[in-house]
Amino acid sequence: MRNIGFVLLFLMASLSGFSQEITVLDADTGSPVANIAIFNKDKSKTSVSNLNGKANLDVFDGKERITFRHISYEELVTTRAKIGKKGNRVYLGLKPEELQEVVMSVSKWEQQKKDIPQKIESIDARTIAFTNPQTSADLLHNSGKVFVQKSQLGGGSPMIRGFATNRLLLSVDGVRMNNAIFRGGNIQNVISVDPFTIRNTEVIFGPGSVIYGSDAMGGVMNFFTRNPRFSFTDSLTVSGNATYRFASANNENTAHVDLNLGQQHWASFTSITYNNFDDLVMGESGPDSYLRNQFVVRENGMDVLRENNDPRKQLTSGYDQINLLQKFTYKPNATWNYDLGLHYSETSEFSRYDRLIRPNDEGDGLRSAEWFYGPQKWFMGNFQITKQGKNKFYDGVKLTTAYQFFEESRVNRNFQAVDRFTTTEKVDALTVSLDFENKKIGDLRLYYGAEYIFNKVHSEGRQTNITTDVVSAAASRYPDGATWQTFAGYINGEYKLMPNLTLLSGARYSQVWVDAQFDKTFYPFPFDEADLITGAFTGSVGFSWFPKADLQITLNGSTGFRAPNIDDIGKIFDSEPGAVVVPNPELEPEYAYNVELGIRKNVQDKIVFKGAAFYTYLVDALVRRDFTFNGESEIIYNGELSTVQAIQNAAKAYVYGVEVGLEAFLNENWAIASNLTITEGTEEDDTGEESAARHAAPTFGDVHLIWQNQKLKADFFLNYNGEIGYNDLALSERSKSYIYAVDENGNPYSPSWYTLNFRSQYQITNALKATLSLENMTNQRYRTYSSGIVAPGTNLIMGLGYNF
Template sequence: MKYSIEMQNQKLASALIFLLFSFTFYAQQITVLDADSGIPVDNVALFNKDQSKTTITDSRGNTDLGIFGEDEKITFRHIGYETYTATKSQIGRRGHRVYLQTKAEELQEVVMSVSKWEQQKKRIPQKVETLGARDIYFTSPQTSADLLQNSGKVFVQKSQLGGGSPMIRGFATNRLLLSVDGVRMNNAIFRGGNLQNVISIDPFSIAKTEITFGPGSVIYGSDAIGGVMNFYTERPRFSYTDSLAFSGHATYRYATANNENTAHVDFNFGQRKWASYTSFTYNDFDDLKMGKHGPDSYLRNNYVVRQNGTDVLVENDDPRKQVTSGYDQFNFLQKFAYRPNTSWNYDLGLYYSETSDYSRYDRLIRPTGDGLGLRSAEWYYGPQKWFMGNFQVTQKGKNKFYDGVKLTTAYQFFEESRHDRGFGDVELYSTREKVDAISMNLDFENKKMGNLNLFYGAEYIFNKVHSEGSVKDIETDERELTASRYPDGATWQTFAGYINGEYQVKPNLTVLSGIRYSQVWVDAQFENTFYPFPFEEADIVTGALTGSLGVSWFPWSDFQVTLNGSTGFRAPNIDDIGKIFDSEPGSVVVPNPDLEPEYAYNGELGIKKNFDDVVVFKGAAYYTYLVDALVRRDFTFNGQREIEYNGELSNVQAIQNAAKAYVYGFEFGLEAYFDEHWSLLSNLTLTEGTEEDDSGTDTPARHAAPTFGDVHLIWQNQKLKADVFVNYNGEISNKGLSLSEQSKDYIYASDRNGNPYSPSWYTLNFRSQYQISNALKATMALENMTNQRYRTYSSGIVAPGTNLILGVGYVF
């Protein structure tokens, strides 16, 4: 009996020793992965400080760290990735996984936006710019609108602090398309006026942003005339061991110009077959303070307060402070991923964003006709809300008809509202809009036909608009219904099919071509309770055929030429056919059910030259011709050119197919790498645009941005990155302003003749990031160091003055 017990104890001890040895051995095993795709990376070299200890990852991204000490610094190096350094103990705390960031300018860089599947960037004839997670973290933008602006390649207009309307190649608002994780964000009430929907996308949750310049209608359908902005959020990361992997990140940011306080946290749980990613961000923005040196007309000298039941114009103690511009915002993202095997992936994403009320600042500074007071006592947007549920199923593997198939289904909910009250009035007018949007995309990838890769698929989208109007007596709290902004219950839907092909003619020559047909249905019933409409409904059925053809050619290995021709279209939406609103002082827009799609025809030539991996030059020239352009023009309503709207006699206007337009421009980029520490980056964009109405009169295009660019001088090593840079904008003279902009003299400076114009401006800035440890990172920036007072073109709010930004991030 005693012998038996001793034998059992020996067996148990042996088992424990074996398990301990196995665990110790297993704990030395790590996996190196691509940070964007999660794919294992082979041939990664690992070595210590004096390179006396080295190892390399295998085809599955695995290697053993047994030769390294627990606190010994290990360097990871690969030709296609940024160098990374960490200790073995730190890697162990992060689940024995290391994620490497790709180098942005590698020839093998992959983009998703052109076909919805991975393609090598060098084979794409369109201009595509990529902003990675490292770029976003370094620039530390307040919103996704600022993220786009910081790229130096997209111009952004702001009517208020809670805003940001991108302009690309002379087009903006509903002629640009927003996409989040492959789902179209544009809805049936995206308007031709400035939009702020991009701020609903949390920059802290973005893994990568791809900006496609020029028409993208073959893949994305209506609205993709000027370009497409694709935001790809962080994906859940799986564990490549049998244990649960946990990781997370926390960030805090503070900015002085608007007393910003931003807090963000995200965390990831992962096992071999499932993973979860969760992200929270809260922003609190106070009133924005403008710069010191610039036009006095930009100052906020007074504002309206209500005292003892009366509107009073009071003097602003600090005229540089843009009173009532502040707001706050909350963003949440939850993702789940399930991967039962190497062929199938199931992804569920839940997104939510909500702002507080925020002022339409440019309306609050509109003067009265005599210039002695302000027209509005209140003008603000109600909470802007956005929810999306996105479920995606992906299969990869050989099949008779495809090598990959992706089914993306999504439901989105949008809510926005507008509230305005004239100075001295007791009536607060409000409109509230809600949109339910359902979409389904089925996309296929086929690589079977020799050098021809095919991408094809179908799309269905359905939008339903809910709209109501009301007026409230602020003294009695009595509320009555009034005309809604849009016809309540209106619907917009489209069904489309497309095919896109990439054919590699030679190793140095690729042809990309595609075609798409879209059918669009618009239905709106007009209620005559408040206005005697001369029609009962708008029932539009229209179709559009679009295509593209382009080549990417490398006559030499270090020189690329791209040539691309494409068409784009935008079908009328509910905002075009059924809107009633005050577009500007003394004007009201009324419905017009007789609209047709507008079409764009685009040509683009691009070059890229690499000089011995030291200097890279990029250039592009483009020309876009727009016909049947949907623009706002004078109109009649029941034969009348003026009607009463919200108690004011107003000029009647409507959206009409009343113009042609052309836009052309040049885009340049320069990258110079002097040594492993010093580099110089620069961008320059020049745009010209003209609209022509039925009478043949030419006027400047409203969304043709001024000449803009930047120059960055960067120094970096493994711990510190510092960037001294200049942003600049050219002037737009009075004659260069569109007619609609010339009427907004209250947001522009005055030239020598007293006419409104947009002055040129520049800012000198500094930005830095320091890696305190592998877990702790600090950022510091000083923007607009010379304290310039300036407005970006067409913006209502004045840009920040000198702005100190401090941030800290911790990885756990």
């Protein structure tokens, strides 16, 4: 009997070894997917995944081609053998139209996109992988819906609806990145977010101050990074991918690797990316004024002006960057979830390219011998606790605590000068927020919460004699030890007035405190401190209406605000040649009032048209204007007599425009997609004089012709930017004539341009994927509006990715 039992056990074990149970998972969330139809070529053999995503493949042969199909997911064809090599797990990606259904940005909880009256655009991980951007700034640019300015290769400053920099809010995993020294000039912080780690980006167009508070006047860019995946078996699962990318225009070499470890109740995700960018090469056909004809070298203790042997090569624009991400998640049961995210990004030094090409006053040389940023560093530790379940006051509650550290520095020295000036800034930022979701009050869903943010700024300046190496103290850029903090409460409600009509409305009150002590060692400030306490009330109300199942009309009104920060109140810096900005502690918040009308029409699931028209009015605008310092309109700054300016509540502005998009699905392989954005803006100062708004982007758009099947996706597309003539150029831009082309009257202007481009992705095997792109095929030489660096010429981009 004992031998018989042993034989039976052996037979059972042998049979179980031939049995193959698999788990079907969502590629983005790692969650099980039920009701996946699984069948062979002639559908004589079938299976279906259950509620836990489980399915049995015993009816299929080892090398037989098996199809996985679901109405919401992309179809997958593979074999039992290949699935077995992947740990009996099958990952399916949502179809593009399904990815648009749920958004997180408007309330910090999942909401149906069709119920949102504001324009929101989502950029998912698969789209990011296809466009293969070098940085997150390029990720936004590739969407065709966000304009991006670049002062240098290591940069990217988004513009949305006439707003930019500290009037737009950046958020990573629900935590604001904007800090107390985000400036009105162009900012580069978006490049700290690694595009390889992003699972979804949501861009809110128009004010988002109800949820995000100060700075969210023109829009919000929310980056959600990839979450660790749990195992749906009893054992540890290991997965990951490795990617390499090369780009010819700046000789880019990028390497990325990530690793996921998962068990049933905990999981870990680790990501490392290293970028090496060489000097960028511009195109052949375009204005000669864009060429880099001269550069400065240091020889025998002297600055020497040299001719550039290759004027299309933008010397000293290259840089390196490393990004690290470590996330842990622990889910002991269906109620509680604990998430820890650790982000780190650091660049090498990189040149402020637009400053390096400034001519001197005589026009026969260059003004600066050196002008570069020190390493840009960013760290964030983000710990979040989420509880789901029935409660008297909520159905979900989320506690978020985060600490961020920022470091940046600026180094400059004039041509033939011996003194090098350096300012270094560090910011410690603490965020604590508590958010609630209540969805059981009939047709009303409430979202409410509170938030506290604290920033402390550390700033120092120094002066180095490069001949003697003597280092001495110099004026810092900001008041050292200055603090900025805010406390706010908000409530947002979504109410179904009718099955086809949804109302979304909310309100927020924010209190902001600013404290800065001014050091009079270097400048005799007529004040000792800035001690501001300001409050702001913002609100929004909007409707989403479906008069027909295939027609959506939205109407939204909202307000936004921005409270003065340390950059506004306490900064000292050279804003432009011959001008210096000084502190001004007498500032008030600026407010934006916005109205937006949107329409979306679906024609028989073949053509989808989307359009939005908006108008925004800005009052008490914080702008840079001429000022006096101790009664003087000029002072000596860094050894140069400079006109005094300051940030002031000295203007109002209005911005209006339209945004349209079209998608046409010609058949199962061919599609057309197009976007067009037209923005107009005007500023008016306190004297009534009008000028063009600086951050109103030129008309821009794209047209894509797309072909795809299961293995190959190809996109032939055109990018287009309109002209901004001299009369429509902002006053502050006219003073930077060295970055613009010259019209027939000798005045600076921003010419129109276009590029023809090709992009493709091929799935070689289930594990191996290749991308090939050719950008700017006609080798145009162009500079996007307000940018310092010239865009790439013909650029060959190749990438290879392997999933394991």
